[in-house]
Amino acid sequence: MDSLSVEETTAKIVSEVTEMREESVKYFLCDDGSYIAATYAAPVHYNENGVWKEIDNTLTLSSKSGETVYSTKGGLNVTIPSELGSGKRFTATNGGYTISFGVKSIDNSLSAQAKVVETDALPSVVKMNSTAEISDEKVTASSMAQKAETLTEKQKVEKFNNEQMTVDKQSGAVVYKGFNQQSDLEYIVTSNSLKENIVVYKPQAEYVYSFDLDSDGLIPVEQPNGSIILVESAVSEEAVFTLDAPYMYDANGAESYDIELSIKENGDEYVVTVEADSIWLNNSEREFPVVIDPTWSAPNSSIQDVYVINGTFANSPRSNSEIRAGRNLTNIVRSYIKLTLPTNLPIGYSLYYSTLVLKKQNYFKVSKDIDIRAYDCKDAASWSTSSISWNNQPFDNSNNGYLHSKPELLTSVAAKSDLDSYSFSITKAVQRWLNGEINNGIMLASSDESTKTQVDFYSTRTSASENRPGFVISYQPPHVARQVWNPTYESSTCRAIGVSCGLPWTVEISPDSPWLTVTDLKANTFKLKVDENTLASERVGTATVKMTANGTGIAIGTITVTQFGAEPSVVLDTEHLDVKHTNQTKTITVASNSSWSASSDSSWIEIENGNGIGNSAFRMTIQENPKKEDNTTGLRTGTVTVQAGTVSKTITVRQFDKVSELFNPINSDGISETRPSTEYNHPLAQWAMKLAYSAYMPLTGGFSGIAPGLFMEDNIDSAEDVLKDYGIKSVAFNTDKKDTVCHIIGHKQIYADINYNTSDNTNGGNNATLGVYKNVSGSGFEGCFISNDQSGLRSDDAMDSTGMYCGGYSGSIWNTLSS
Incomplete structure (x- = not known):
């Protein structure tokens, strides 16, 4: 299981973004919209029909060419024979090539059954751990629970994220117990390697192990560092497979590289031989078991690491299961790491941070504390994991000599015995690499190389995939x-x-x-x-x-x-309109900041273009004011409403009839400006106007609501009341009281007994004629008249300035009224 520890993030992972996967990279979406690109030391995906699927290195039994084997899915697609014996082969596939090899038996006595085990249950792992120092601190379930409860919110998020980024089923292992009576043979499958451990339990006269190899047409080339690469042609430098230079270590952790790795042609195949130094192995200081470690690998790791050491091995790189920084009792060690950046980062992203995560394998301290420092190698000479050594490394190899080159310090982490995971912030370097600057890797070194303190970290070659290095990039897409x-x-x-x-x-x-x-x-x-x-x-x-x-x-x-709109408003060019009795068409201008609509509450007012937006106009057509069934007409009023949202404005429309419009001249603004009767100073004029006005009133009785004009204000009298006010004591009309005087005068000859009693009256008691004249003698005037006899309008009847006649100049009525 591959896992990463991220200490810089506080954003919580929501899910993996599977469509962004790369061979060794997973992308995760966080709850703040940011992303984490997690790069693992070895591939975690394989491509099947254009889709990246998770590698499963679980060893499962299957049949291949009639033989029972253990196989994996994805990665190297390894097969492991269920038992050792003549003709039994291991296979691994990479880049379209499948190599196979078998353990060569000298006396044909090779026989052992494969047993699938967990990686941490391998004899090599168990035996090595049994010699490790055991701490007095005991960890119990309750103490672990208590520790979990004391986690901060940030630490809880980090723990959750680490769990989400952990990839399962990344390794599988088998062991052949007693394959040559003195040793066990282990094979550990990872996504890019088939690691072989020869676990030797007792001293032997010699330690020589041979394997038959079918290279599938690949050409083996021995390298200066002791490894062998398989290439497609003699001129090719790109390895399809690599057989790493082997090393060995005993149960006390003592190491030796005195192992010779050789390859020779043998017909159509090759024979690979591993011969370990018997002098070192049989030294009395050895603590068995001893593990001899040759490994087949595919060069597709996203992380390359190596350490260099002064002294005996100053001229060769150390490609072990760990990398180191610091100083032990005799030697100074530094580590060099190169990282391959993800390729699916979006254009224009913003980098939040990048962290290199290393798991501690061992901590050694004799004197004082140190920091483990990470430096950018951007200004140093280029290097490779296959050729770098203490003597040719890009920095000064003297004690603390790297400081002379003044490399750029990326981060520093205090070395502690109880710190299991070290997180190095490498954001500055990663940002430069992403910007296209040279990626020359990172160096890890002690802050004081004269101090005998050293930290060993698990390398990319460790058997337990969960302990391998990894690095994360947190970024925000544009x-x-x-x-x-x-x-x-x-x-x-x-x-x-x-x-x-x-x-x-x-x-x-x-x-x-x-x-x-x-x-x-x-x-x-x-x-x-x-x-x-x-x-x-x-x-x-x-x-x-x-x-x-x-x-x-x-x-x-x-x-x-x-942007929200303002409060609706409506402004009309008029709020009152007086019109004549005939058909009328009026245009109303609307000023508004909104859409609006116009409507009428009266059927005789019709609206055209009654919907608009902003400043616009609509028309209203006002029908003719007709006569009623009883042959009368009257004033009528309607309302037009303009609505804009919740705001409305109204126009009061008042239409006169044919008679009332004579008394109500309308100005250019559509409003009647008739002067009130009180403004007339001649009593006869006032009387004549009132009498004419009262023609719209009932002959007798109280106020009628029908008002043809404005000049009478609120005091409207009946015709009878008007006459009495001017001294006429009684009036008898020969018509029904329901008829208005206007109607009667306009259509009937009316005789009325008018009794008056004034001091100047000499003709009291005579009948008088109340009538209407119509264009008398071509004068063009119309009006009401009163005659003192029944002869009607006489030639001597006079007309005053108001257009009112009073028949009988010699009559006392005229005299009385005129007085």
Whole structure:
């Protein structure tokens, strides 16, 4: 199981983004929108029909060419024979080539059954751990629970994330017990290696082990560091498989590289021989068991690591199951690491941090504490894991000599015996590499190489995949922190909008939104400003952030701005309209900041173009005011309402009939401006107007609501009351009281007994004629008259300035009224 420890993140992983997978990389989405790209030391995926699937190195029994074997799915696609014996072969596939090899038996007595075991249950692991120092501190379930309860929220998130990034089923192992009576043979399968451990339990006269190899056409080439690579042609330098230079170590951790690895042709195949130094193995200081470790690997690791050591092995690299930094009793050690960056990082991302995670394998301290420092090798000479040594390393190899080169320090971690995982912040270096600068790797060294303190870390070659190195990159895809802004109708500026982008970027406003502008543009933020929205309707605009990549603008986020409208308002060019009795068409101008509609509460007022937006107009057609069934007409009033949202305005429309419009002249604004009767100073004029006006009133009785004009104000009398007010004591009409005087005068000859009693009256008791004249003698005037006899209008009847006749100049009525 591969696992990573991340100490810099506080964002919690939500899920893996499977479509972004790479061979050795997983991508995880976090709850704050950021991503983590986790790179593992060995492949964790294999490609099947264009889809990256998880490698499963669980060894399962299957049949191949009629033989029972253990096999894996993905990775090297290894098969392991269920038993050792003549003709039994191991196979591994990489790059379209399948190599096979078998353990060569000298006396044909080779026989052992394969037993699948957990990696940590292998004899080599169990025996080595049994000699390790045991701490007095005892860990119980309760103490572990108590420790879990004391975790901070940040630590809980880190623990959860580490669990999410752990990849299971990354290794499988078998052991052939007693394969040559003196030793066990172990095979550990990982995604890019088939590690062979020869576990020797007792001293022997010699330690020679041979294997038949079918290279599938690949050509073996021996390397200066003692390894053998298999290449496609003699001129090719790219290895398809590598048989690493073997080393051995005893139960006390003592190491030796005195192992000769050789390869010779043998017909169509090759014979690979591993011969360990018997002098070192049979030394009385050896603590058995001793493990001899040759490993087949495929060169597709995303992490390459090696350590260099001064003294005896100063001229060769150390490619073991661990890398080291510090100083032991006699030697100084440094480690060099190269990292392959993920390839699916999006264009324009912003790097948050990057961390290299190393698991502690051993801690050694004699004197004082040290820090383990990580340096960027950007200004150093190039190096490779196959050729680097203490003597040719890119930094000064004297005690603390690397400081003379003044390398850039990336981070420093205090070495502690109880620290199991070391996290080195390498953000600065990774940022440079991602920007295209040279990736020359990282060096780990002690802060004081004269101090005898050393930390050993598990390397990419360790059997337990969960202990291998890894590194993570936390990043934010190019994006805009805000997607929506809903300002009020007033002019305002939003708070700063964050932009996460590793490339130059600009902001483009939608062309139909001149009211929206960009302000306060900075490296990672900008603001938006809106003008006041005078309209009642909302308006929508967008601001699109585009990054420039390869000369092309690529949108990385859009902010949608929806500005609310102002309170609706309606202003009309009139709120009162007087019109004549005939058909009328009027245009009403509307000033509004909203959509509006016009409606009428009266059937005789028809609305045209009654729906509009903003400043516009509508027309209303007013039908003719007709006579009623009883052959009368009258004033009528209607209301037109203009509605805009919750706001409304009304127009009162008053239409006169044919007679009343004579008394109510209408000005250019559509309003009657008839002068009140009180403004007339001649009593006869006032009487004549009142009498004429009362023609609309009942002959007798109280006030009638029918009012043809304004000049009478609120005091409207009947015709009878008007006559009595001017001294006429009694009036008898020969008509029904329900008829108005106007109707009677206009259509009937009326005789009335008018009794009066004034001091100047000489003709009291005579009958008088109350009538109407119509265009008498071509005068063009019409009006009411009173005659003192029944002869009707006489030639001597006079007409005053109001157009009113009073027959009988010699009559006392005229005299009385005129007085």
